[in-house]
Amino acid sequence: MPELPEVETVRAGLQELIVGRQVKTVEHDWPKSFPNTQADVNNFLIEAKVAAVRRRAKVLLFELSSDYTLVIHLKMTGQLVFVGQATQAPSAGGRVRFGAGHPSDSLVGQLPDKSTRVTIEFADGSHLYFNDQRKFGWVKLVATALVGDMPFMQKVGPEPLEDSFTAADFIVRARRRKNSSIKAVILDQTVLAGVGNIYADESLWGAKIHPATLVRYVSDEQLSLLLQEIKSVMTLSIEKGGSSSRNYIKADGSKGTYLDFARVFRREGQPCLRHPDVLIEKIRVATRGTHFCPLCQPDPSE
DNA sequence: CACTTGACCTGTCCGC
DNA sequence: TGCGGACAGGTCAAGT
Numbered sequence: 001m002p003e004l005p006e007v008e009t010v011r012a013g014l015q016e017l018i019v020g021r022q023v024k025t026v027e028h029d030w031p032k033s034f035p036n037t038q039a040d041v042n043n044f045l046i047e048a049k050v051a052a053v054r055r056r057a058k059v060l061l062f063e064l065s066s067d068y069t070l071v072i073h074l075k076m077t078g079q080l081v082f083v084g085q086a087t088q089a090p091s092a093g094g095r096v097r098f099g100a101g102h103p104s105d106s107l108v109g110q111l112p113d114k115s116t117r118v119t120i121e122f123a124d125g126s127h128l129y130f131n132d133q134r135k136f137g138w139v140k141l142v143a144t145a146l147v148g149d150m151p152f153m154q155k156v157g158p159e160p161l162e163d164s165f166t167a168a169d170f171i172v173r174a175r176r177r178k179n180s181s182i183k184a185v186i187l188d189q190t191v192l193a194g195v196g197n198i199y200a201d202e203s204l205w206g207a208k209i210h211p212a213t214l215v216r217y218v219s220d221e222q223l224s225l226l227l228q229e230i231k232s233v234m235t236l237s238i239e240k241g242g243s244s245s246r247n248y249i250k251a252d253g254s255k256g257t258y259l260d261f262a263r264v265f266r267r268e269g270q271p272c273l274r275h276p277d278v279l280i281e282k283i284r285v286a287t288r289g290t291h292f293c294p295l296c297q298p299d300p301s302e
Numbered sequence: 303c304a305c306t307t308g309a310c311c312t313g314t315c316c317g318c
Numbered sequence: 319t320g321c322g323g324a325c326a327g328g329t330c331a332a333g334t
Contacts (some may be wrong), residue, residue: 003327075328134311136328196327248327
């Protein structure tokens with residue numbers, strides 16, 4: 001899915017677009033994408049207003065005036081796209097259609113489409129579409145007071161961009177995994193929140209660590225550097241609006257540009273940015289496609 | 303426990 | 319052109 005920077009980009013966009021809007025109707029066609037009963041929808045979603053749009057790890061939280069929260073996980077191919085009028089109507093008047101004139105206009109213009117799982121219509125006539133080609137993602141209506149009791153929320157690790165999450169904390173948490181590759185460790189959401197396949201590869205290149213290195217052979221100094229890389233790569237990606245390569249798009253339907261700045265991800269066969277005469281390779285680590293430079297990230301087993 | 307594998311789904315790409 | 323298999327940004331359940 002979208003990883004932390006993509007989810008944060010969607011959160012920031014929706015914060016501007018849907019806070020204060022009142023839900024009028026909800027349609028959903030795939031029960032696993034929205035498992036609540038119609039009674040729950042009628043009692044706690046219809047006519048509720050969006051009070052805030054928050055994020056924890058890769059999960060979005062729409063806090064509602066009903067004291068319920070829409071908890072949303074985009075997984076691999078989920079999108080949330082708003083189509084409608086901006087909250088602050090332009091003084092010049094006229095309808096603002098997000099995505100209009102943008103390269104993604106054709107996509108936004110066709111919604112809903114066959115990947116649309118949930119459609120929320122607001123009282124002002126605007127719409128929020130939850131699209132999900134692979135149907136792994138979900139939207140759940142949960143009492144706000146009980147969101148923290150959800151199993152994922154109970155076990156997920158610290159937010160990497162919080163200053164309170166220190167290298168010392170990271171080292172302790174990472175070393176709970178004795179016999180895993182460093183890539184598997186940083187993909188483990190209970191160690192820290194938000195790292196997925198793109199930013200795992202990007203940060204390991206930044207820290208010059210081979211992804212298959214067992215964590216017990218990674219020094220404290222290297223782990224400390226790796227956390228710095230995770231933070232800097234994610235911060236840069238949020239500035240760029242995330243990584244759009246297949247399905248991910250921002251809340252207004254436009255694309256993020258981080259992949260234009262990626263150092264290794266999907267760059268196999270292209271030169272390493274540190275060693276123009278060495279080509280990035282792609283292997284499989286922790287069951288995931290993995291990109292690295294064989295010179296600056298040497299395999300410790302060789 | 304810690305770790306690995308399969309499952310959940312659809313679509314696309316690549317080789318025969 | 320068709321078909322089969324591998325693969326795609328994530329997580330959970332079940333297995334060893």
